[in-house]
Amino acid sequence: MKEKSMRKTVSDLIKIAAENSPKISEDDIELVSLDDAEKEMLVEEMYQLSDEFDDESYSEEGESIETSDKIFLIGLEDHEPLDIDCRACGFESCKDFQDAEEKEKIFKGPNCVFKILDLGMSLGYAWTTSEMHKVKPDISIKGGLAAVHLGLSETRICLAMTIKTGSN
Secondary structure (H helix, E strand, O other): OHHHHHHHHHHHHHHHHHHOOOOOOOOOEEEEEOOHHHHHHHHHHHHHHHHHHOOHHHHHHHHHHHOOOEEEEEEEOOOOOOOOOOOOOOOOOHHHHHHOOOEEOOOEEOOOHHHHHHHHHHHHHHHHHHHHOOOEEEEEHHHHHHHHHHOOOOOOEEEEEEEEOOOO
């Protein structure tokens, strides 16, 4: 029972770290902690996508997710650009970025580069907090894709972060 309580505490600390990471502007980061039923749905989706795309890496990442202690979905919500016309997104101006046709292949785009940096900082804070507490973190791009596909996240870009305790 004590170990379960400690895992919950560490999970809470990871969530707090990700939510309170520095942001360049408004907070457009979504953080979702999956329950056991959602985890099971995600794993099943990973196996189905492996068959659908004939890509064994979905099954491999699904197995890793299945054996994890906790899963977080960290994603970038719909957002406005910063209106600084930096061109890092590939558009001449932030207005051109806003007027661009939205495209979706795996994730939705275009996205403001600074908002993607916010996502990276949230992931970094979560990762560091996990390691500080001797919990093994892992990041799954395909887990994030499967979560969006299932509707567990409605973000533009989503990554699944798993944590594991115990020996390898």
